[in-house]
Structures are given as C-alpha cells and as structure tokens.
Amino acid sequence: MTSPDPVLITGCSSGIGEATALMLVRAGHTVYATARRPETLADLEIAGARILALDVTDEESMAAAVKTVEDEQGSVGTLVNNAGYGEYGPVEETDLARVRTMFETNVFGLSRLTQLVLPGMRRAGRGRVVNISSMGGRIVFPVGGYYHASKYAVEAISDALRVEVKPFGIDVVVVEPGLIRTGFEGRVNEGIASDAGLTSGQSAYAELLAKSEKATADSYSTRLAVGPDSVAKVVLKAVEADRPRTRYVVTPAARAMIALRKLGGDRVWDTFVRAQFKL
Numbered sequence: 001m002t003s004p005d006p007v008l009i010t011g012c013s014s015g016i017g018e019a020t021a022l023m024l025v026r027a028g029h030t031v032y033a034t035a036r037r038p039e040t041l042a043d044l045e046i047a048g049a050r051i052l053a054l055d056v057t058d059e060e061s062m063a064a065a066v067k068t069v070e071d072e073q074g075s076v077g078t079l080v081n082n083a084g085y086g087e088y089g090p091v092e093e094t095d096l097a098r099v100r101t102m103f104e105t106n107v108f109g110l111s112r113l114t115q116l117v118l119p120g121m122r123r124a125g126r127g128r129v130v131n132i133s134s135m136g137g138r139i140v141f142p143v144g145g146y147y148h149a150s151k152y153a154v155e156a157i158s159d160a161l162r163v164e165v166k167p168f169g170i171d172v173v174v175v176e177p178g179l180i181r182t183g184f185e186g187r188v189n190e191g192i193a194s195d196a197g198l199t200s201g202q203s204a205y206a207e208l209l210a211k212s213e214k215a216t217a218d219s220y221s222t223r224l225a226v227g228p229d230s231v232a233k234v235v236l237k238a239v240e241a242d243r244p245r246t247r248y249v250v251t252p253a254a255r256a257m258i259a260l261r262k263l264g265g266d267r268v269w270d271t272f273v274r275a276q277f278k279l
C-alpha cells in the first residue's frame, strides 16, 4: 500500500475528530490535528499529533494549513473532512441564515478544503479523502431536514469526486456514523433552544419539537449510541485499507435503519419514523 500519511483532520477539538486523531497517532501515523481554536488541541499535541489552526469557513486559514502540510511533507496523504454540526428545526420555521451558515461548514468547507488538497495529491499520484457524512446522509428524520440536506450533499459530492479522481490514484471514502456520543447532540438542542420562536411556545410545531427532543435524548442515552472511538476505528480502517470501501456505516442500528429505508420505501419509512417520534 502507498503511505496514507500525512493525515490532515478537521474539527479535532472534540468528539469524532479528537478520537480519530488520537487513534491514528497511536497507530503510528503522521497526523495534523486541526481546529478553529488550536488551544483545544493541547492533549493531542502531547500524544504526538502536529497541530494547526483550521477554520473550514475561512479561505486563508484553509490555504495556510494545506501549505504548511505541503511544505513539510510534500502533499496531504489523507484528508479527513470531519468538521460539522447540526442546525435542527422544522423546515417551515428554521432561520435560513443559520442553515446557510451550517452549509458553509458541512458542505462548502468540506468542498473547498478538498479542492485545496487535490492538486498536491494529483502531483503525488496518490491520496485519500475520507468524508464524515452520517446515517443522516441516507435517511431523514423530521426536524433534521436541513442537516440531512447538508449530509445528502456530502454524499453526492463524494460520489462524483470518487469517479473524477480515481485516475489520479486518489480514493474517496464516505463514513456514515449512527448515534455517537459527542458534543453533537448538545449543540443540536442548544441550536433549537436559541431560536426564540421555538422556545416561546409560539411554534406551530411545538408538539413535534418536544417529541423530537425527547426521542433524540432517549436514543442517545440507550445502547444504540456509542462512543466516538467506534468511528475512529472505522476511519483508521478506511485510511489503512489497500482498497477501501466506498462507504462505511458505523453502528448496527444505523445499518438496520438504512436497510429499512432502502427496502421499505417511503410509506414504511414514514410509519417507522412516526412510531419513533410517537406522532
């Protein structure tokens, strides 16, 4: 196998990014762990990661990080596009300015950083792009429409890119985690709560929101949810495999729901979701 190193990872201040950076460092890889607040990366630096500031919504920050890696290592070997978050709310009532901001991170940040590393990968004749999508890039829950749209976009971009860059020796891999215990869920609820219209009880969707919040909290507190190391292990596999799979689903529950969605069709899926949310 050609070396997958160095590995550049976004969003390493917490959760999946942090766990992945640590696991890859421990497996002996040269890892550039990045975050928009690099002071959050002190533990990863002690563990042996190289750390860089990188905000995926800031062109200069992205260009500077890629230049540093290329100056030191020639080219980025593997890019793990992990930075992302969920802007949740009913389709009708969600502030589209907030949705656009989420797309800047989840979709355009991922796309732009990928554009910046590809010339170096093409020159090197090797490379790998690992995009952290979600089971939410294959299935959709109410109140998550815009977040899911951002992950469906990641899936589509990855499918196009995979074919485009294959001739240059570059692989594209999508990782689709299910419920993972990280900062993600807290940020979802904070986001919904910070929207005055929804907390004042004025929302036409108040009942749905209450049920969604409960269903989300309940499912993250069961064994259906796992720690971020489960995703890190899969990313490690995707990085080290001679011939990586195009997609890796993480958690049995995510696999089951994606299968139900695919085999059951729209009506079966809607019935399942309504039962889950007690609607």
Ligand code: NAP
Pocket: 010, 011, 012, 013, 014, 015, 016, 017, 035, 036, 037, 054, 055, 056, 057, 082, 083, 084, 085, 086, 105, 109, 132, 133, 134, 135, 136, 176, 177, 178, 179, 180, 181, 182, 183, 184, 185, 187, 228
């Ligand atoms: P997390 O603990 O909240 O981590 C999200 C990371 O993204 C943080 O490091 C955050 O940095 C970073 N980030 C946000 N905006 C950024 C920006 N503009 N530039 C650079 N970094 C930015 O949540 P997580 O679960 O590990 O999320 C990681 C990825 O997994 C996301 O793409 C998420 O959609 C996906 N995912 C999560 C789950 C789940 O259940 N947890 C399931 C499926 C997919 P700050 O600390 O600076 O905000």
